[in-house]
Amino acid sequence: MDVNWLDANYLAWLIPVPPLISFMLIILFTGRNKVLSHSIAVGSVVLSFLMAFGVFLKATGTDDFGFHETTLRIFGDDITWMDVGLSEFKMGVAVDPLTAVMLFMVPIAMLMIFIYSVGYMGAYPDDDPHKIRYSRFFAYLSLFAGGMLTLVVADNLLLLFMGWEIMGLCSYLLIGFLFEKKSAQQAAVKAFMTTRVADVLMLVGIGYLYAEAGTLKFHEIFFANNAEIIERLGNADQTGYIGLSAASIIGLLLVIGTIGKSAQFPLHAWLPDAMEGPTPVSAMIHAAAMVSAGVYAVIRVFPLLEAGGNPHHAEYTAPLILMGVIGSITALGAAILGVGQNDIKRVLAYSTISQLGFMVAALGIGAYVAAAFHLITHAFFKALLFMSSGAVIHAMEHGEHAAEHGHGHDEHGHDEHHTHDEHAHGHGSYTWADLNAKIEHGIEAGHLQPGERTPYGTDYVGPNGELPDDAEWKTSIPQGLKPDFVAKPNNIALMGGLRHKIPVTAYAMLAGSASLVGFPLITAGFWSKDEIIADAMTFITNSGQFEGHSPWLHMLVFFSLVIAATFTAFYTTRMWLLTFWGKPRSAMAEHATLMNHVDPEELAKAQTSTKKFWLQYSNSALMQGPLVVLAFFAIFAGFVGIHGDFPVLEWFTGSHNFFHEFVGASLLHEPATVPFKIWPVLVSVLAFSIGAGFAYVKYGVPRDSYEKDPVQNMVGDPVWQALKDRFGFDTLYLATFYRGFEWFGRVFSYRKVDKETIDGILETVAVVFNNIGEAIKRFNHVIIDGVGDGIPQLIGLSGRWFRNLQSGRVQQYLLFTAVMLLAIGLFFVLRVL
Amino acid sequence: MEITWQTIAFAAFAVMTLGGGLMVVISRNLWHSALFLMLSLFGTSGLFVLLVAPFLAAVQVLVYIGAIAILVLFAIMLTRRMMGLEETQNTQWPAAAAVALVLFLILFVTVSPLVDEQWFKDIFGGDEKDSLGQRISRLNADLPVDTDERDENGELKVKPNDQLNFVTVEAIGEALVTRDGFVLPFELASILLTAALIGAIVVAREDEA
Amino acid sequence: MVPLWFYLVVSAALFAIGAYGALARRNAIAIVMSVELMLNAANINLVAFWRYLNPFEINGQIFAAFVFIVAAAEAAVGLALIISIYRSRQTVIVEDVNMLKW
Helix, strand or coil: CCCCCCCHHHHHHHCCHHHHHHHHHHHHHHCCCHHHHHHHHHHHHHHHHHHHHHHHHHHHHCCCCEEECCEEECEEEEEEEEEECCEEEEEEEEECHHHHHHHHHHHHHHHHHHHHHHHHHHCCCCCCHHHHCHHHHHHHHHHHHHHHHHHHHECEHHHHHHHHHHHHHHHHHHHCCCCCCHHHHHHHHHHHHHHHHHHHHHHHHHHHHHHHHCCCEHHHHCCCCCHHHHHHHHCCCCCCCCCCCHHHHHHHHHHHHHHHHCCCCCCCCHHHHHHHCCHHHHHHHHHHCHHHHHHHHHHHCHHHHCCCCEHHHCECCHHHHHHHHHHHHHHHHHHHHHHCCCEHHHHHHHHHHHHHHHHHHHHHCCCHHHHHHHHHHHHHHHHHHHHHHHHHHHHHHHHHHHHHCCCCCHHHCCCCCCCHHHHCCCCCCCCHHHHHHHHHHHHHHCCCCCCCCCCCCCCCCCCCCCCCCHHHHHHHCCCCCCCCCCCCCCEHHHCCCHHHCCHHHHHHHHHHHHHHHCCCCCCHHHHHHHHHHHHHHHHHHCHHHHCCCCCHHHHHHHHHHHHHHHHHHHHHHHHHHHHHCCCCCCHHHHCCCCCCCCCHHHHHHCCCHHHHHHHHHHHHHHHHHHHHHHHHHHHHHHHHHCCCCCCCCHHHHCCCCHHHHHHHCCCCCCCCCCCCCHHHHHHHHHHHHHHHHHHHHHHCCCCCCCCCCHHHHHHCHHHHHHHHCHHHHHHHHHHHHHHHHHHHHHCCCHHHHHHHHHHHHHHHHHHHHHHHCHHHHHHHHHHHHHHHCHHHHHHHHHHHHHHHHCCCCHHHHHHHHHHHHHHHHHHHHHCCC | CCCCHHHHHHHHHHHHHHHHHHHHHHCCCHHHHHHHHHHHHHHHHHHHHHCCCHHHHHHHHHHHHHHHHHHHHHHHHHCHHHCCCCCCECCCHHHHHHHHHHHHHHHHHHHCHHHHCHHHHHHHCCCCCCCHHHHHHHHHHCCCCCCCCECCCCCECCCHHHHHCCCCHHHHHHHHCCCCCCHHHHHHHHHHHHHHHHHHHHHHCCCCC | CCCHHHHHHHHHHHHHHHHHHHHHECEHHHHHHHHHHHHHHHHHHHHHHHHHHCCCCCHHHHHHHHHHHHHHHHHHHHHHHHHHHHHHHCCCEHHHCCCCCC
């Protein structure tokens, strides 16, 4: 067998391999050596990056790459995986234009995340769990990268699903990385279980597709000479059930998989909690990998989703409607929720959910290229934003440390003339130890209620609104790890003025934020968001082509996305201003720095100035270097996808939309470019200006941490509380799905049911009614209390019954399974199918 | 069906396999269970011989009886305090028996030539297109390559030499190491075995601390 | 010549016996033995189908060989787990190992 391994066809095989090998090496052999471990991990990603970049260059250099008229020109190779009876199942890799651009984005983002991780994890003190499990972190990260790259190069749905599941496992491991914290454990389980629900349905969809089409290879189903397959699948008369075509049913199931993976409503609740993981993980999950994978998968199977309809003529198929509606709801809802968050990572988490909603909605109206474009640009700027937030948090933690020990960093030239009292404003000293003592005291004395906002502008309760179990965290949490209710260094209410402390991060994050809000003309986010809005709007205004169909989905998507974009501009600007603008609002912000903890003696011993610099700034450089690289892409990555006829710029583009033409070739019928109109551009500029301008007016002025948030003043406390409680979804899910079984399994407790469940429902209802005011809220109390006796009893009964199923005896479980299987077997034997 | 040495041998091996298997699950003494397991495995090996798979028969004896069954014996010895339990079956055994019985009946109906009987067709619609009965008869119709079948001259259609050389050990070995064959599954299987063995050692060894 | 379905019935019976053992025996080692019986039943099936349907192809035998490998791995890990449990809890009765519950 003669194989030229530099051939792009074979190179594609090798791209996911180095990180997977790196995972094994680190787990099996090099776990004890931190430097070796991270070198292997970073090295493996560099290898993957080089190969992927080679393939990308080869792809862009190939004429007519992709699908054109009659030729299918892609890279790929496969082997026989299984001989099943007469059919053989082939497993392989394929690189088409869509894969090629992913191969450009994913390895770059990953490489930056890996380098950043070296600095981020290394900056923790030695007794911190981050540092204790340092090597393991890089092993998981490598496995994650391997899973993502597998998913990208996969040429069939099964291999894609394997990569998908590897990432699911890794996200569980990484979110729960600090497993001493109860909240991290819970967040990990939550993420795993939520995505599992969706994954099972997706697997059913894959199975159905295999049963109908006889193959899972994308290019056998969608292209090649098999146009009839997709036609047959899309025809409701020939295939499928209950009036839906097979393609629709499969599409719905696959889209549900994406809803779970990409955290779309109503399965979005896991993502904000996933912030419990170390920050590079958040960047990995939210940018380069997992959530992108969800959108990537639906983009991949788009021909299946639109089979039997044509979104450009407002003939929507069921999966498209599902995507359009869910995407719109998610984009808008998450953007609104982003306004109410004070945790910097949670703001970004909601913005991620919202932006993914943009992509899903765009796909729902058939804006294939626009969704892919936004996927790429979003990955760059969201990775940048998350990594910047990690740097900010680090700087704040460092400042907290300095403030607690009552000294600044004299040796670094920081002066200490800002005393804590300057910021106290009658509330006493602001060190974290004091604050904790106050909060604990307040709770003991009954002055504070869990979930209540303290006058110190801090959140001291866990993500689910509960206080951690006192006895447990005191004994089990090692030194260096703070319990949940300590005011977090993540809190933007306590930041301010950080642009003087960490300028590189500040301006890199400014670039990322500008891209996220779609700062006109010069940022990547503007071009991609604009393309989605343009696609939605053009088809509304140009309704002649709809032949009597109502473009309601286009309208829904258009209006929700424009409003969502306004909110995005608002909360992003708010976040950046609160973090970096004004003056420091706490002692920890006062002392924030990214420099290493260096022993002065060691520093004195350092011979050369280079060595001195490295001793002080190694982590700072490792963290901020990648930010600069990503900031470059966050700004310039958009220029590949400018509309060909954009005024003035058309001289540079030569009337070509490069991205559109390249990626569009991934489809059998290249999607038509929408004609250029000035209105969509004006609408996006307007959305940006209103949101950002308003935020600047409200937050551009210096303020103190104990002041109420301007938004809180504007909308009133109930709405603000509802925003902070995320519209009660988490409480509701917690109360219904989780607590329902857990609590009643143990002991039937009326008080808890009343408090948690009823309050959960109440809060959801309250969100709907909150603008009507307090009177109606009381009215709700009466109604809910009326049914209050019935619901707990019902839940109690079901809980007691379900408890018997969970006996802990495996053979009983096996018996249930066997009976179930037999029931299915009998169905096939007895029923004449 | 005429009685040939093949049918006799089949009956003997089947009795060995099934009787041994039955004793494995109902014997009160775990040690006896393990010995009956060996008997059952040996019976299976005999069935392999009848099916002209000498390589598999040998592997069956070597791997199953020589390794796995011995491993089980060791495990029993290491936990010998648990050997003479008063209660060998748990409380759900009637349900388990029912499940096993129904399972067997489903499988039996599916594989046996009952489908050609009229009463079976009456119940399961054997004449309708795509009925279960039809499908099973189709399956049974093109089943055996009858090695006893003779052509008009009374010669065996399949030469005895061919029968014994359907698949040689050599061919199996070659298939396991060629790209067009099964080299990838083979490598994966070897990784699986290695991982399982390392895992077993790690799990079973006593903690040093 | 013994017809194919004889083998299939033997295999089905052996599988059912194994299933019964896995569901009803209390001793974990007995359960492992029952699982081995079920794997054997599958193997008889595979080899029988190979012999009767496609005796000149190699796939059937290879498949059975892989079942051997998996069975060996399963037995090794399973018994290691049992010994580990026995060491920590002084029992191999599965009903007594029921901590994984509410």
